Amino acid sequence: MPSNAELRDIALTVARRAADLAYLRRSEGVEIAASKSSLTDIVTRADREVEQLVREAIAASRPRDGFLGEESGGGEGTSGLTWVVDPIDGTVNYFYGIPAYAVSIAVVEGDPDPATWRTIAGAVVNPASGEAFTASAGGGARLNGRELHVNRDVPLELALVGTGFGYDARKRERQAAFVAQLIGQVRDVRRIGAASLDLCSVAAGRLDAYFERGLNPWDHAAGALLAREAGALVGGLGAGPEGEDLLVAAPPGLYEQLHPLADAFYSEWR
Structure with a gap:
């Protein structure tokens, strides 16, 4: 079993690759592929392409792990770990060119259900700003390597x-x-x-x-x-x-x- 830090580093490496692809596709022009829950809940072709990149990259490095993605759904694994992926969080921002969207990748222990899982590592990368947020359970949270802390004592x-x-x-x-x-x-x-x-x-x-x-x-x-x-x-x-x-x-x-x-x-x- 890899350490939480090792899983975090895998998440970051894959998220950076995915962010580069999302940024490239944004520069080429965004094409809506479908809508989901309503006409305003859109999916771009880039969402699907980025998730496919993430899924293939994780399968190559962690073939026994499960997968749960926003666009392509789930796939069971045998390791007890599942990768939970949003290929482009903030799709409407992405569509309009607002620079607040991100690739989000997490690794969880147990069933892919927030009621029971335990998240042990994750990365969130904003392609527009180049900011990479990372965390591992017990290892702290960081932004481009700098340790993060919440604001304290705010009423x-x-x-x-x-x-x-x-x-x-x-x-x-x-x-x-x-x-x-x-x-x-x-x-x-x-x-x-x-x-x-x-x-x-x-x-x-x-x-x-x-x-x-x-x-x-x-x-x-x-x-x-x-x-x-x-x-x-x-x-x-x-x-x-x-x-x-x-x-x-x-x-x-x-x-x-x-x-x-x-x-x-x-x-x-x-």
Whole structure:
């Protein structure tokens, strides 16, 4: 079994290759291949091509591991490890040329289910900025090799908080209702458009906290590890783990203020 650091390095190597391809395809012009949950939930040909590159690269170096990708789905392995991949997180940003999109690759132990897995390594690479975020369980979080730490001792009223919205219009309205409730209690709210980068921003101190409902496993697998390794608490509804129903990430003191607000609101959303 390789060490967590070795798995992290594999994730970073593959993510850099994938990021180079995503950046190249962006410079050539983006072509929409399909839509998924709604007309605004788009898939580009680059999404599919980048994921294929990642899948083949991981299969070459770790042939016994499983795979779970946003575009190509899952494949079972025999090693107990699964690679969870978002080839281009922030596809709408990518389509519009907004430089906030990323390749996200994580390695998890156990079934590829956020309710039960344990993330042990990950990398998030922003092709537009050249920033590479990495983490391994117990090994800390880094940005281009520099150790990261969350912002400490930030009260709710001074917190810069990130969030995101779903593709379905009615769900966005519900999500916006909580933002309207929260915005008078914090410094301000940011909506960047890529969950992996939002979580990395918490790790890097660019955001004090982040919350969102409706995330898929590949959206947060690597980013949540980065936030944790930088000192954040990350959780979901009640005392449960992060998942589709809710994700909140913040330093301990701020988490204790923000999580109950989000939990109370989203617990009623069934």
